[in-house]
Amino acid sequence: MKQTVTLRNAAILAACLLIYPAIFSGPFYLDIGVTFLLAAISASAWNIVGGYAGQVSVGHSMFFGFGAYAPLLFYTLFGWPPVLGIPVGIAASIVLAIVIGVPTFRLTGHYFSMATIAVAELIRIFFGTWNLVGAAIGLQGPATARGWWDLTFRSEIPYYYIFLAVLALLLGLTHALECRRFGYSLRAIKAGERAARSLGVPVQLTKIRALVFSAIFTSIAGSLYSLKTGFIDPESGFGILISVQMVIIAALGGAGTLYGPLVGALILIPLQTATNTWFGGGGSGLTYILYGGIIVLIARYEPGGVFEIWHRLAPQRWRAKLAA
C-alpha cells in the first residue's frame, strides 16, 4: 500500500517536472526551473549527511566549489572538454570528505559543523590567492561549443533535462539507501549515537560513508553549475552563501526526508527570484536577511520543516473528512 502511494507520488512529480519546460517555455521561467533543479540537487546531497545522519555541515560549498572548478580548470589548462573534469572534482571531494570526516566525527556534532565552515573558508581564501585557478578573477569555460561534448548550449532546455536526470538519479539512490541497512544506521545515529553504537552500528564508518556520498553529489552539482554558467570564481564556488542555501532549503522542506529538499527549493527559489526582482538584486542583502530570518524561525518553531507541519495537519484533515 505504502509502496504504491510512494510510486504514484514519484510518478506525478516526475511527470510535472518533465512537462514543465513545455508549459513555461519563456526564458525567465526556464531559468527558474533550472535554478530550482540545481538547488534541489545540492540540497538533496546535503540532506544525506545533514538530514539523514544529523551531522550538520555548514561548509558544503567546499565540495560544490571543487566540482565547479575542476571542469573549467582542465578546460583552461589543456583545452579538455569540461565534462572530463567532473570525475576529478568528485575524486578531490571524496579525499576532502575523508580528511574532514575522520578527525571530526570522533567528536560531538558541533565540531563537525565548525570544521566544515573553517575548511570551506580556508579553501575559499586559498583559491582567491592561487594564480593557477585564476585567483580572485576565477575561470571561464568555452564561449561557444566546439561540439556537443562541451555541453555548452544556447538554450536552457538541454540543461534542464540533464539536471533533472541527475536529480532523479540522486533521489532514486537516496530512496534505495533509505530502505537499506545503511539508511537505518544513519537514522539510528541521528536519534542517538550512543544507542546506535551499543546496537552494533559502526558509527564512525557510517558517518564517513554518508559524507562521501553527499560530497560526490554536491561536487556533481557544482560541476553542473559551472558547465551551465561557464564561469566560476571563489565566491560563487566556495562562498558561505552556497552552503547556506543548501542548509536552508533542506531544513525548510524537511531535513532527513526524501522530498524535503524539493519542497524547500520549490518554496525558496521563487521567493528568492521575487525578492531579487522587488528589491533589486543581492546587492542590498535583503534576500539574505530573509534567509537568516527563515532559518531562525525554522530552528525556533519547526525544526522538522514544512514536512513536519504537513504530517501534523494531514491526519486532522482526514479525520475531519471521515467524520463528515
Place this chain on the structure above:
Amino acid sequence: MLLLQVIVGGLLLGAIYALFSSGLTLIWGMMNFINFAHGEFVMLGMYVALLVVLWVGGGPAIFGLASAIALFFLGVAIYLSLIRYVLRGPMLSQILSTFGLALLLRYTAFFIFSANFVSLPQTPLSGIINVAGILMPVAQLVAGIVAILLTIGLHLLLTRTTIGSQLLAVSEDRSAAMLMGIRPDRMQALAWGLSAGAAGIAGALMAISYPWSPSVGETFGLTAFVVVALGGFGSVPGALYAGLIIGLIQGVSAFWFGPIYKDIVVYALFVALLWLRPQGLMGKA
C-alpha cells in the same frame, strides 16, 4: 627589530581575540552550545562604538562601556527569545538558530551601514610611543592591556564570586542547581549577556585602531573558533593564552608570507589541531 615589532603588534591584537573568544568559550563550556553569531556580536560592538562617537561623542571609555552594555542586553534578549527554546531541541535547530542569527545580523548591518569600510574618527588615544626601540600606537597598546585585564576579570568573576559559582553549578547539574535555589534560566541569560558583552567591548577596542565593514564578523567568528579550539573548550585562561598565540601567529605569518596568508595559516592550524589534539592545548582528553 622589525620582527620584534610585528610580534608585539600581534600580541596586542591577540589580547583582543582573547577577550571576545572568552565570551564564546563561556557559552560553550557552560551549555555545550556553539554560537555561530559570536563574530557578529563583535561587529555590532564596533558599530555601536561608531554610533556613540557620532551621536554622543566622548572617548574610548564611554563608547567601550556603551558597546558592552548594548551587547549585554542583546545577548540576554537573544537567550530569552531564541536560545532558551532551542537548547533542548535537536542538534539541527541548535546549529541553525545561531547560524541563521549570524546571517540576519550580518546582512541587517549590510543593509543599514552598507558594505563600505568605516573607521572611528580620531580618538584621544592617538600618537605613538617608543619603548626600547619598538614603536607602538598608544591606542593599540591601551586596547591590548584593557583586553587582557578584562579577560582576567572575567576569569576571576567565574572562579571567585558567588555568581561564578552559580553559573558553574548550572553548567554542572541543572537540576541540582535548581534544588539549591539557583534559577538556571536567569544564570544562562546572564552568561549570554556576559558573552555578548565581552564581544561588544572587544569590538569597541578593536574599532579604535582598525577599519571594518559588516563582513568582519565572519572572520572574527572563525578566529574565535580557532582560539577556543586551541585553548580548550570552556576555559577562559585557555582562551587568553590561545588568543595571544593566534594573534602572534597571524602577525608573524602576515609579515613573512604576506597579509593575505594570515587567515590561511590560522585556519590550517585549526584543521591540524582537530586532527592532532581535538581537546585543545589546555583541555583534558
